[in-house]
Amino acid sequence: MANREALRDLQSRLAGRLQAARSESVTVAAWLAVQAGGRDYLLPLSQAGEIFPWTGVQPVPYTQNWFLGIANLRGTLAGVVDLALLLNHGRSRSEQELSETSLLAFNTALEVNAALLVDQLQGLRGADAFVQSEPAPARSPSFFGSVHIDSTGRRWQELQLQRLSQTAKFLSIRA
Numbered sequence: 001m002a003n004r005e006a007l008r009d010l011q012s013r014l015a016g017r018l019q020a021a022r023s024e025s026v027t028v029a030a031w032l033a034v035q036a037g038g039r040d041y042l043l044p045l046s047q048a049g050e051i052f053p054w055t056g057v058q059p060v061p062y063t064q065n066w067f068l069g070i071a072n073l074r075g076t077l078a079g080v081v082d083l084a085l086l087l088n089h090g091r092s093r094s095e096q097e098l099s100e101t102s103l104l105a106f107n108t109a110l111e112v113n114a115a116l117l118v119d120q121l122q123g124l125r126g127a128d129a130f131v132q133s134e135p136a137p138a139r140s141p142s143f144f145g146s147v148h149i150d151s152t153g154r155r156w157q158e159l160q161l162q163r164l165s166q167t168a169k170f171l172s173i174r175a
Contacts, residue, residue: 004053011051029045029124029125029126030042030044030045030125030126030127031043031044031045031124031125031126031156031158032044032045032048032104032121032123032124032125033121033122033123033124033125033156034083034104034118034119034120034121034122035118035119035120035122036082036083036084036087036090036116036117036118036119037083037084037085037087037089037090037091037119038084038089038119039084039087039089039157040122040154040155040156040157041083041118041156041157041158041159042125042145042148042156042157042158042159043104043158043159043161044158044160044161045124046107047106047107047110047160047161047162048104048105048106048107048161049104049105049106049107049108049115050073050074050104050105051102051103051104051105051121052071052073052074052102052103052104052105052115053102053103054098054099054100054101054102054103054117055071055072055073055103056071057069057070057071057080058070058071060173062174062175063173063174063175064172064173064174064175065082065085065092065175066081066082066085066086066090067079067080067081067082067173068080068081068082068117071103071115073103073105073115076113077113078103078105078113078114078115079113079114079115079173080103080114080115080116080117081114081115081116081117081170082116082117083116083117083118084117084119086169086170098117100119101117101118101119102117102118102120102121103115103116103117103118104116104118106161106165107161110161110162110165112165114165125148125156129148129150130148130149130150130156131149131150131151132148132149133146133147133148133149134146134147134149135147136157136158141164141167142163142167143159143160143161143163143164143167144157144158144159144160145157145158145159145160146158
């Protein structure tokens, strides 16, 4: 219950910050910062949808280990993808660990009924939060965008959700 209240509080704060930024003509954040499998990612706000607390997921037999199953998210059935496992650096989690995660739905404009399992929400980030940017690493997946480095030296990999949703790997859940 406390986890749901914390998530609602985070969503309220994010909505308030976005509204304040719009009304004050301040640069609006470009990304939602998340952590998955111990790594930092930036997801474009225009491609990200609603954030949900972990909810019961119905497993689907004969699927990839990163495809956790189907969840009912506000009346919409969505496939749940473990982002860290999809990117080959995660591990299976206990039910207790899953209860501390969040589901990030894809923006409805992308027409993809899917949600990503992320370990932690790190808030909103704008370009001004970073001191340096680099191109995506060599041989990285097509959905990797630039790497942004903040003032503490933390490296944030940008993920293009629209491109991710169109990759053969993402579309091939069959084991």
